[in-house]
Amino acid sequence: GQNIDQPTEMTATEGAIVQINCTYQTSGFNGLFWYQQHAGEAPTFLSYNVLDGLEEKGRFSSFLSRSKGYSYLLLKELQMKDSASYLCAVLNDYKLSFGAGTTVTVRA
Amino acid sequence: EAGVAQSPRYKIIEKRQSVAFWCNPISGHATLYWYQQILGQGPKLLIQFQNNGVVDDSQLPKDRFSAERLKGVDSTLKIQPAKLEDSAVYLCASSSGIITDTQYFGPGTRLTVL
Numbered sequence: 001g002q003n004i005d006q007p008t009e010m011t012a013t014e015g016a017i018v019q020i021n022c023t024y025q026t027s028g029f030n031g032l033f034w035y036q037q038h039a040g041e042a043p044t045f046l047s048y049n050v051l052d053g054l055e056e057k058g059r060f061s062s063f064l065s066r067s068k069g070y071s072y073l074l075l076k077e078l079q080m081k082d083s084a085s086y087l088c089a090v091l092n093d094y095k096l097s098f099g100a101g102t103t104v105t106v107r108a
Numbered sequence: 109e110a111g112v113a114q115s116p117r118y119k120i121i122e123k124r125q126s127v128a129f130w131c132n133p134i135s136g137h138a139t140l141y142w143y144q145q146i147l148g149q150g151p152k153l154l155i156q157f158q159n160n161g162v163v164d165d166s167q168l169p170k171d172r173f174s175a176e177r178l179k180g181v182d183s184t185l186k187i188q189p190a191k192l193e194d195s196a197v198y199l200c201a202s203s204s205g206i207i208t209d210t211q212y213f214g215p216g217t218r219l220t221v222l
Contacts, residue, residue: 004150031208042112042199042213043151050208087150095164096141096211098150 002026004099006088011105012078020073020102022088030091034062034073037085037101046073046086078106110134112214114200120220126188129217133181133202139163140177141211142185143199151199157183158205190221 003025012018024032031050035043049055049064049071061074075082085101113132121127133140138159143151154173155165159180168175172191177183187194197218201211 033210035213040218042215045210045212048208048210089150091208094156095153098152100148100150 002090002092002097004088004090004097006086006099006102008100009103009105011107014078014080014106014108016078018075018078018104020075020086020088020104022071022073022099024069024071024088024090024099026069026090026092026097028092029066030093032062032064032071033089033091033096034060034071035087035089035098037087039084043087075104080106080108082106112200112202112212114198114214114217116217117215118218118220120222121190122222123192124189126186127190127219128184128186129198129200129219131183131185131200131214133183133200134212136204137202137212138180138205139203139209140183141201141203142175142183143201143213145197145199145216147196154185187219190219192221195219195221 006022034046037043047062054063059076064071083106087101088099089096140157142154145151154168155175156163157177160177175185197216199216200214203209203211
């Protein structure tokens with residue numbers, strides 16, 4: 001089975017940094033995805049990690065440690081438009097399993 | 109490049125009625141997925157097609173849900189009869205067919221069963 005855990009909610013101030021942690025226990029591993037989902041909209045792809053280490057893409061970075069079953073998504077220079085749910089998803093063989101998502105609220 | 113298209117965007121039905129959702133994937137994408145997303149949860153895979161063949165339907169409630177992908181392009185997901193607990197957003201996604209390729213999601217259909 002798959003077990004993917006991430007915090008339910010986080011709040012941060014505009015311009016600040018927020019780190020969303022994701023831990024997973026899965027029977028197999030072919031990579032980890034992060035998606036952003038605004039309320040009432042479809043998930044949109046943010047990042048993909050398959051090797052250990054940090055992947056940086058503009059204001060967003062994602063880190064993976066396969067030995068620890070751990071990933072985080074780092075959001076820098078927060079903007080109001082970053083208020084959304086962030087979904088951690090583990091790819092096992094051909095199947096993507098999602099966590100419940102972390103709702104990030106950015107306050108002015 | 110056009111994204112994944114879905115219709116309708118919203119649907120309200122009474123329990124025991126039938127409903128169907130339609131999805132048109134990104135052109136050239138061999139793999140198509142249907143997910144169910146209940147409020148406050150992450151998407152759950154219902155069924156995955158590779159071209160017009162089923163790869164995984166282990167979490168599809170087959171007594172009431174069915175899906176097809178004729179000609180390996182468009183797909184329809186049907187619920188008959190609907191139950192209250194089927195109220196959710198039904199998301200369609202597609203990818204190129206390579207295992208590690210990104211899945212791109214459509215806008216979803218929000219189903220409310222009364």
